[in-house]
Amino acid sequence: MVFxxxxxxxxxxxxxxxxxxxxxxxxxxxxxLGKMSFITLRDISGISQVIVKGELNDNLGEINRQSVISIxxxxxxxxxxxxxxxxxxEEIEVLGKAIHPLPVDPIGRLESNIDTRLNHRALDMRNQKTASIFKLRHYVLQILRKTLAEKKFIEITTPKIIGSASEGGADLFSLEYFGKTAYLAQSPQLYKEQMTIGLERVFEISNFYRAxxxxxxRHLTEFTSIDIEAAFMDYNDVMDVLEALVIAVYKFTAENCKKEQESIGHTIEIPSAPFERITYNQCVEELKKAGExxxxxxxxxxxxxxxxxxNHPGFYFLTDWPMKLKPFYIREKDEDATLSRSFDLQYGYLELSSGGTRLHDSELLKARLSEQxxxxxxFEDHLKTFDWGMPPHSGWGMGLDRLMTTLIGIDNVREVVLYPRDPDRLSP
Structure with a gap:
């Protein structure tokens, strides 16, 4: 009988x-220890000591560590x-026996490399450091959704199987789709822009794919992206949203996830705001001074x-990139058409997010597509929506996995993804 x-x-x-x-x-x-045994029992919430005495101890038999029991x-x-x-x-029931030895040691007494741990990922979740990373990821997703909802963003879900290369990129996975060629979406870019027509402010947190x-x-072929798009906002406005979101994530986890920080051996420090904003031209000058x-x-x-x-440790925005380096949907600056209304959010050398103000005129979009x-x-299905009254809009996309690495102080995104996918890993 299962208790x-x-x-x-x-x-x-x-x-x-x-x-x-x-x-x-x-x-x-x-x-x-002779006539009694001490069991250290753990569940997802914590750990307890169990004392086994008398006849129950005599009949305990051989139970391997990591076996699942009910007491x-x-x-x-x-x-x-x-x-x-x-x-x-008073009673003990063995619900699931564990083999000995196990392929990885969940307690961490014997350290395994990351590939071995990923090959046995479910068992790796019993390692408290690993479990704490994914508890933190859970809390981060909660605070992201809560903060965006408070800022009047509506959550959407866009298709992941699409009929054309939506951003004109080459790094797409193709597949046969009932006699047609389809692709796995690399971002929700065009769909989220279209949604500003009626919903104004939208966001999506979902997996996307890049071949x-x-x-x-810092690269995966399947990654989790946080995307927003907002009507009647320019790129400075959505930078403010992004900054507030990052601060909210750091503040909540720093103040409410002490146990998890202790388990991973890292203290979360709330970054100071506002984040520094430097232009592409400033970067060029800094690089020239450095001899580049x-x-x-x-x-x-x-x-x-x-x-x-x-030169700029921590979080900072890198703004006003040359138009030639940006996708077709990014809008130029009125005062200098060679520069774009765009930005990247950086954490040191690591790019976390890219965004900007979008073109919302269909004729200008057609011309930009041809130029590129x-x-x-x-792009007919996308362009026709611009003839239905498209508001000016801006947005960004941010890699959740990369954000998590900054939060917990590691440099490998595979540590923060349950079952990472890269060119060499397709299982488990």
Whole structure:
């Protein structure tokens, strides 16, 4: 018979002393000392000590660590240093046996490399450092949605299977779709722009796909993106939204996730605001002073961004990029048509977000598509919505996985993704 849990371990308290509870979890440690045994039982909420005596101990048999058990027993005070309470077991049922040895050690006594851990990801979730990372990710998603809703953004869900290369990019996964060629979406860009016609302010948090053959600690082929689009806002306005969102994430987790910070061995520091805003032209000048050969219109390489990041540690906006480096839908600056109303949010050398003010005139969009060697006919479904009364609008997209790496102080996005996908990893 399977016992039904009456309490999570974290719910054990002074008022339950002398009362019967039913706990369920996995055995983190097991010590047999003659006529009694000590079980360290853990569930998602916490850890407790279980005392097994008498006939129950005699009949305990061999139970491997990490096996799942259910325990019925009495809560009592304890002299153990690491526990507030303990449970004297009356009945124990083994619900799921664990093999020995396990492929990874969830307690972390024996360290495994990241590939081994990813190959056994479900078991890796019993490692408290790993579990804390994904608890933090859960809280981050909560605060993102809460903050955007408070700013009157409406959550949407856009298609991930699309019929054309929506942004004109080459890094797309194609698939056969009932006799037609379809693609996995690399962003919700065109759909979210269209939604500003009626919903004005929209956001989406979802997975997207890029067929980039990149082998770095910051690139994945499947990634989670946070996207917004807002009517009647310019790129300065949506930069303000982005900054407020990042501050809200850091503030909430810094103040409310002490246990998780302790588990991962990292203290979350709330960044100061406002974030510095520097222009592309300023970056070029800084790079020239550093001895780099760069001219206006050149893209910023990783090596360039590391120099800029050293000069501007933490979060900062890099604004007013050359038009030639930006997608067809970005609007130019009125005072200088060679510059765009665009920005990237950087954390040191790491790009977290890209955004800007969009073109909202269909004729200008058609001309821009042609300039960039794209066929306007391929964007007919998108362009026709601009003839229905398209408001001026701006937006951005930010990588959740990259944001998480800044929050917890690591440099590999695979640590913050449950089952990461890259050019070499398609399973589990």
């Amino acid at each position: 039904v849990k009456s309490h999570d371990i974290s719910e054990l308290n002074q008022e339950l002393i002398g009362k019967q509870v039913v706990l369920g979890g996995w055995i983190e440690d097991l010590r047999k 019925k027993g009495i809560v009592q005070e304890t002299k153990a240093r690491d526990f507030e309470f303990e449970v004297k077991a 980039e053959n990149s082998h770095t600690g 050969k760069i001219e206006f219109g050149d893209d910023l390489l990783d090596s360039h961004l590391r120099i800029i990041g050293n 060697g794209l066929d306007p006919a391929q």
